Amino acid sequence: YAHRPDQPWHYWDTNQVVAKLETTEQGLSYVIARKRLRNKGRNIFPKDPKLLDLLRETCYDARVWGIALAAIVLQWSGEWGWVILLALGFSISFVVAVKYWIGQLRQKATLARWHIPKPDPTAIVLRDQEWMELSSRLLVPGDFLLVQAGDHPPADVRLLSASPDLCADETMLGNSAIAAKQAESALDIATPPRQRTNMIYAGCEITAGYGTGLVVGTAKDTYWQSQLLQPQFVPRFNRESAMVAAITTAVGIFALSKGWFYSLLLVTGLVLAYWAVPRELLAELIQYLGIKFLAQRRIAVSDRRVITKLARVDSLAILPSQTAVKLDHRLFSQLRMQLTNPDNMELIAPQPEAPAEELADDLVEELDEAPEPVPATTQATAIYGSEIADLEYLTSAFLSFSDRRSPVPVQRSVDLVLPRPDLRYLYMAITACRHMGDRLHRLHLFLATTISGILILVTAATIAGVPLAPLQIIWLAAIASPVLCSCFLIEPISADIPKPPRANNRSFLALAIAILATTGSTLALFILKHQGQPEALVSARTMAFTTFFLSQGFHAIALSRTGLLEHWILPLSVAGLATAQIVLIQFAVFADVMGTVPLSMADWLIVTFAATSVLWAQEIMRQT
Numbered sequence: 001y002a003h004r005p006d007q008p009w010h011y012w013d014t015n016q017v018v019a020k021l022e023t024t025e026q027g028l029s030y031v032i033a034r035k036r037l038r039n040k041g042r043n044i045f046p047k048d049p050k051l052l053d054l055l056r057e058t059c060y061d062a063r064v065w066g067i068a069l070a071a072i073v074l075q076w077s078g079e080w081g082w083v084i085l086l087a088l089g090f091s092i093s094f095v096v097a098v099k100y101w102i103g104q105l106r107q108k109a110t111l112a113r114w115h116i117p118k119p120d121p122t123a124i125v126l127r128d129q130e131w132m133e134l135s136s137r138l139l140v141p142g143d144f145l146l147v148q149a150g151d152h153p154p155a156d157v158r159l160l161s162a163s164p165d166l167c168a169d170e171t172m173l174g175n176s177a178i179a180a181k182q183a184e185s186a187l188d189i190a191t192p193p194r195q196r197t198n199m200i201y202a203g204c205e206i207t208a209g210y211g212t213g214l215v216v217g218t219a220k221d222t223y224w225q226s227q228l229l230q231p232q233f234v235p236r237f238n239r240e241s242a243m244v245a246a247i248t249t250a251v252g253i254f255a256l257s258k259g260w261f262y263s264l265l266l267v268t269g270l271v272l273a274y275w276a277v278p279r280e281l282l283a284e285l286i287q288y289l290g291i292k293f294l295a296q297r298r299i300a301v302s303d304r305r306v307i308t309k310l311a312r313v314d315s316l317a318i319l320p321s322q323t324a325v326k327l328d329h330r331l332f333s334q335l336r337m338q339l340t341n342p343d344n345m346e347l348i349a350p351q352p353e354a355p356a357e358e359l360a361d362d363l364v365e366e367l368d369e370a371p372e373p374v375p376a377t378t379q380a381t382a383i384y385g386s387e388i389a390d391l392e393y394l395t396s397a398f399l400s401f402s403d404r405r406s407p408v409p410v411q412r413s414v415d416l417v418l419p420r421p422d423l424r425y426l427y428m429a430i431t432a433c434r435h436m437g438d439r440l441h442r443l444h445l446f447l448a449t450t451i452s453g454i455l456i457l458v459t460a461a462t463i464a465g466v467p468l469a470p471l472q473i474i475w476l477a478a479i480a481s482p483v484l485c486s487c488f489l490i491e492p493i494s495a496d497i498p499k500p501p502r503a504n505n506r507s508f509l510a511l512a513i514a515i516l517a518t519t520g521s522t523l524a525l526f527i528l529k530h531q532g533q534p535e536a537l538v539s540a541r542t543m544a545f546t547t548f549f550l551s552q553g554f555h556a557i558a559l560s561r562t563g564l565l566e567h568w569i570l571p572l573s574v575a576g577l578a579t580a581q582i583v584l585i586q587f588a589v590f591a592d593v594m595g596t597v598p599l600s601m602a603d604w605l606i607v608t609f610a611a612t613s614v615l616w617a618q619e620i621m622r623q624t
Contacts, residue, residue, distance in 0.1 A: 027126030105288035119154030156217030166209030273477030311437035469595030550611035
């Protein structure tokens with residue numbers, strides 16, 4: 001018997017379901033149930049991810065094994081493998097820390113938002129032709145389960161029979177308030193979960209009727225767990241990964257002219273540099289930090305993707321009105337002036353029980369000049385609803401929101417739940433999410449500039465036949481970049497009113513200018529220092545290495561939205577990395593390891609001035 005939770009149970013008829021689960025109409029026997037319990041484990045929802053599990057999951061990555069194997073071969077044949085292993089250990093620690101942080105935030109944010117009742121501690125099941133009450137922890141796939149009004153099933157169930165009035169509250173799936181259930185023979189295989197009328201999922205509440213069904217998913221295999229609590233740390237091979245892999249392969253082939261040892265060391269350094277800073281994980285972490293920020297202000301968010309939607313919202317509609325108010329900068333400014341202590345805010349509506357249309361009228365009256373109305377069907381419209389009848393519109397809206405005074409089914413169906421029907425809370429949510437979106441954009445800009453700059457410099461050096469120091473690449477991308485990225489994660493939210501996410505062409509222009517500033521100054525300084533003289537190669541390479549490193553620090557400072565004193569961790573991190581850079585260069589003990597030579601005071605001034613080019617480039621972008 002092998003149970004797969006992703007099978008289309010709703011698609012098969014009852015006879016097929018019984019056959020797939022290898023059960024009979026008399027129920028499972030004690031012997032078979034015990035074997036399945038030993039195989040699947042108890043029906044207990046998993047707890048927070050453990051550090052050891054995250055470490056094991058990270059080390060299962062094929063790239064980690066490849067880097068470690070290459071380091072062992074290099075250490076066996078030369079003397080630099082131990083440095084790569086140290087850098088790999090630092091990178092693994094950084095990735096595991098990010099994963100653990102995400103797991104903690106996801107667990108707290110999910111449970112705080114959904115308020116899903118705990119499954120029943122006991123269940124009525126059919127075992128050896130006898131209906132009995134068992135602990136829900138002993139349920140296994142293939143058990144016949146009885147559900148009736150008031151139950152909270154502790155497992156996913158495929159209905160076999162149902163009373164005509166069987167209904168379940170499935171608002172946790174984004175469904176309408178109450179969903180009718182019936183034991184149909186089969187549904188279309190493409191039917192989404194919220195429309196599978198022959199399925200009852202763990203965490204739902206049976207509101208009326210009764211029925212029997214087969215348990216098809218327990219513990220971590222339930223739909224609720226797989227969607228909300230299970231880790232999603234799966235690396236994706238996208239176009240960017242393909243480009244990096246192609247460039248790394250080409251560089252490795254070109255570098256074979258200098259020997260396999262140098263080629264393997266260079267390729268290992270590039271792979272480690274790209275893997276050391278997981279962009280997808282950092283993006284997910286920023287989204288959950290946004291959820292945490294809003295939760296501290298009693299604003300509940302259904303999913304991390306809502307953070308991205310909130311950043312794009314540009315208009316507001318309040319049901320039953322079909323026109324939307326444009327959220328321009330002037331409206332934000334007036335709401336900001338009205339905003340005081342959130343715990344003492346007064347409602348925009350004069351009475352707490354004011355209907356939704358009065359809330360919209362009061363919004364317009366609060367403004368000095370009524371904004372231009374737009375259709376409520378615009379792409380980035382946030383729609384407010386507070387009645388059961390509004391669910392039809394809320395579930396299909398770009399972003400839906402309500403408040404804690406609305407019925408519970410409405411709160412569970414919308415993307416955002418405000419503590420009160422006060423639009424200033426919405427202002428707080430939108431501005432915070434725009435800040436998070438801007439932080440995510442700046443983080444991607446910083447990482448893309450660093451990785452692209454390293455690839456361009458390595459490619460140019462390989463084509464020109466200039467020998468590189470691969471350990472310098474590891475220092476830049478696997479050590480310095482994670483430290484500077486951490487500063488973006490803990491950056492405080494500034495008081496300014498951010499704009500919606502910028503267009504793609506604008507982002508591409510900012511990236512192109514940043515890459516041109518960093519790589520251009522690095523290449524120019526190398527060429528001017530080298531001038532074709534072999535004896536000046538190491539000195540020129542050291543100056544170019546230091547210039548690119550300092551450009552990273554200046555770029556992080558230029559991308560900061562807060563003052564250096566307010567965000568003191570950033571200048572402290574840059575100063576610490578700069579001190580480490582000075583030690584690596586000025587002390588002869590590190591010269592053989594890093595492939596550098598000590599620089600004079602004049603050289604340090606030159607590389608510092610050249611590295612500031614990225615500051616001027618960012619200032620030009622701000623002015624335009």
